[in-house]
Amino acid sequence: MSKTNPLAVIGTVAIDEVETPFGKRDRAFGGSASYFSYAASFFTPVSVVAVVGKDFPKDFLSILEGRPIDLSHLEHSDGKTFFWRGRYRYDMNAAETLETQLNVLTEFNPKLNFNSPPDFLFLANIDPVLQEKVLDQAGKPKARFVACDTMNFWIEKKRPELIRVLARVDGIIINENEARQLAGEANLIRAAQKIHSWGPAKVVIKKGEHGVLLFDQGQFFPLPGYPLETVFDPTGAGDSFAGALMGYLAKTGDLSFENLKKAVAYGAVMASFTVEDFSLDRLRRLDFGQIEERLAIFRRLCSF
Amino acid sequence: MSKTNPLAVIGTVAIDEVETPFGKRDRAFGGSASYFSYAASFFTPVSVVAVVGKDFPKDFLSILEGRPIDLSHLEHSDGKTFFWRGRYRYDMNAAETLETQLNVLTEFNPKLNFNSPPDFLFLANIDPVLQEKVLDQAGKPKARFVACDTMNFWIEKKRPELIRVLARVDGIIINENEARQLAGEANLIRAAQKIHSWGPAKVVIKKGEHGVLLFDQGQFFPLPGYPLETVFDPTGAGDSFAGALMGYLAKTGDLSFENLKKAVAYGAVMASFTVEDFSLDRLRRLDFGQIEERLAIFRRLCSF
Numbered sequence: 298m299s300k301t302n303p304l305a306v307i308g309t310v311a312i313d314e315v316e317t318p319f320g321k322r323d324r325a326f327g328g329s330a331s332y333f334s335y336a337a338s339f340f341t342p343v344s345v346v347a348v349v350g351k352d353f354p355k356d357f358l359s360i361l362e363g364r365p366i367d368l369s370h371l372e373h374s375d376g377k378t379f380f381w382r383g384r385y386r387y388d389m390n391a392a393e394t395l396e397t398q399l400n401v402l403t404e405f406n407p408k409l410n411f412n413s414p415p416d417f418l419f420l421a422n423i424d425p426v427l428q429e430k431v432l433d434q435a436g437k438p439k440a441r442f443v444a445c446d447t448m449n450f451w452i453e454k455k456r457p458e459l460i461r462v463l464a465r466v467d468g469i470i471i472n473e474n475e476a477r478q479l480a481g482e483a484n485l486i487r488a489a490q491k492i493h494s495w496g497p498a499k500v501v502i503k504k505g506e507h508g509v510l511l512f513d514q515g516q517f518f519p520l521p522g523y524p525l526e527t528v529f530d531p532t533g534a535g536d537s538f539a540g541a542l543m544g545y546l547a548k549t550g551d552l553s554f555e556n557l558k559k560a561v562a563y564g565a566v567m568a569s570f571t572v573e574d575f576s577l578d579r580l581r582r583l584d585f586g587q588i589e590e591r592l593a594i595f596r597r598l599c600s601f
Numbered sequence: 602m603s604k605t606n607p608l609a610v611i612g613t614v615a616i617d618e619v620e621t622p623f624g625k626r627d628r629a630f631g632g633s634a635s636y637f638s639y640a641a642s643f644f645t646p647v648s649v650v651a652v653v654g655k656d657f658p659k660d661f662l663s664i665l666e667g668r669p670i671d672l673s674h675l676e677h678s679d680g681k682t683f684f685w686r687g688r689y690r691y692d693m694n695a696a697e698t699l700e701t702q703l704n705v706l707t708e709f710n711p712k713l714n715f716n717s718p719p720d721f722l723f724l725a726n727i728d729p730v731l732q733e734k735v736l737d738q739a740g741k742p743k744a745r746f747v748a749c750d751t752m753n754f755w756i757e758k759k760r761p762e763l764i765r766v767l768a769r770v771d772g773i774i775i776n777e778n779e780a781r782q783l784a785g786e787a788n789l790i791r792a793a794q795k796i797h798s799w800g801p802a803k804v805v806i807k808k809g810e811h812g813v814l815l816f817d818q819g820q821f822f823p824l825p826g827y828p829l830e831t832v833f834d835p836t837g838a839g840d841s842f843a844g845a846l847m848g849y850l851a852k853t854g855d856l857s858f859e860n861l862k863k864a865v866a867y868g869a870v871m872a873s874f875t876v877e878d879f880s881l882d883r884l885r886r887l888d889f890g891q892i893e894e895r896l897a898i899f900r901r902l903c904s905f
Contacts, residue, residue: 387787389787389788483691483693484693484829484830484831485810486828486829486830487830506789507808507812508812508823508825510828517902518903519825519826519827519828519902519903520825520905521811521812521823521825523823524790524823525790526788526790526794528788558905561905598821598822598823599824600903600904601862601863601866601900
């Protein structure tokens with residue numbers, strides 16, 4: 298139990314049903330914390346704070362157990378696991394949510410009992426009220442670097458709570474449209490600056506196929522999308538992006554702008570693998586050599 | 602009259618009325634050939650093949666005359682100059698066209714009488730029938746490098762003519778959404794490959810704030826957008842991008858992939874200046890040192 302916990306994530310471990318132009322998967326292993334932790338585990342050990350129901354398949358769990366992923370904070374609850382059903386059509390940048398069953402998530406009350414609180418903490422997209430509870434227990438001022446994600450639903454429904462979370466985090470990793478919505482600014486540079494003014498020193502805006510925009514206290518890093526001919530299933534791209542980014546930061550412990558740029562590039566590379574297959578399937582066939590190889594290709598592609 | 606003509610453009614010289622969230626300009630100097638030639642003139646002399654009406658302001662012409670821009674192929678016709686009225690709202694990526702008066706453009710029959718045909722030729726966004734006429738006179742097989750632009754209107758209304766043009770050009774410089782529409786492919790990598798299969802070896806896809814994607818016979822170069830806090834008026838961004846790109850190619854005469862990447866970067870930098878003010882106003886205050894300086898900043902920003 299005296300594991301070091303350099304990195305922890307709170308988020309969802311889910312069962313997904315996904316349809317894309319390339320096929321359909323009825324019971325896919327999904328959830329923000331699943332993608333995040335699997336991606337991060339290429340760089341560093343990671344703890345998952347989440348909840349699953351009685352129906353959660355053992356073989357899904359064993360996928361995480363085979364990695365340096367600490368599941369001792371994964372709560373096993375009565376009831377059914379969080380379920381998401383979605384579809385991607387012509388435009389693979391936008392998921393169409395067909396059904397969301399919160400199930401065990403409605404009663405989720407994260408209780409963290411780390412021997413030593415994590416240095417790096419990611420609050421994946423969940424109710425900002427839960428994000429605050431985690432911050433109270435394992436987050437600021439204890440953790441060294443805390444980042445969060447969010448989504449349009451919370452921006453609309455729980456804005457005051459979300460703004461309180463923002464005041465306590467060091468970074469935010471957020472989608473393009475959510476950044477615009479949160480800031481009330483169409484221009485992403487201004488949106489990043491405005492979000493920064495509410496708390497996070499580092500603002501990372503994910504733009505799907507168009508890449509990433511990193512803002513860090515006045516400095517910008519625009520990264521294009523990695524050119525992919527086939528995007529098979531975009532589910533989990535954002536969470537595995539965040540997992541690789543945070544995993545690399547936790548591994549190196551270096552929060553300089555130059556290292557953050559590299560972390561963003563690792564995130565983009567990880568996401569480019571994730572979307573090449575359903576669920577975690579591509580990541581499960583991935584080794585670190587392939588990550589390094591694609592990063593090198595990406596760097597060469599981008600140079601001029 | 603025995604000027605060398607390394608670069609020529611056929612397109613529009615227009616009077617625009619533009620409204621953006623930052624202001625309104627009633628009679629702005631516009632048109633694809635105007636933006637293109639002004640941008641190209643930072644790199645190389647350029648000839649304009651276009652038509653204006655009797656109402657065309659002399660002071661607009663003198664703006665071009667003050668540059669190494671050859672206006673001897675600019676036709677002065679009876680009637681009114683091509684007029685475009687448009688608006689940009691919250692989303693500065695998309696112009697809303699409120700009015701188009703073709704005027705003298707309806708009767709335009711470009712007659713080219715270059716002593717020596719141009720080595721580099723750009724067919725800006727006009728009726729593909731006119732683009733073909735120019736190709737017959739000054740284009741392939743005579744010119745060394747011919748590129749074209751087009752728009753949704755021609756893709757819908759004159760697809761067979763457009764496909765004929767594509768078979769005769771070396772490159773195409775086209776907007777993201779038009780690339781998708783032309784190819785019938787949501788994925789831009791596949792769209793570029795499909796468009797390439799119809800003729801152009803080099804496919805340049807402009808993505809506004811998200812940058813550019815260059816495809817050149819199997820090789821890709823993704824360039825992010827130059828981070829701009831204020832986009833004052835996006836009109837002419839695409840044409841000045843093309844002007845700088847073609848101007849740099851014509852100046853260097855080097856069509857290698859590495860040089861094309863640099864040409865694309867010059868194009869992006871030029872466009873980033875264009876949008877900082879109405880009409881050609883920012884380009885008129887621009888010198889080559891500022892272009893080089895921003896290119897160096899851009900390159901530094903993008904490296905990781």
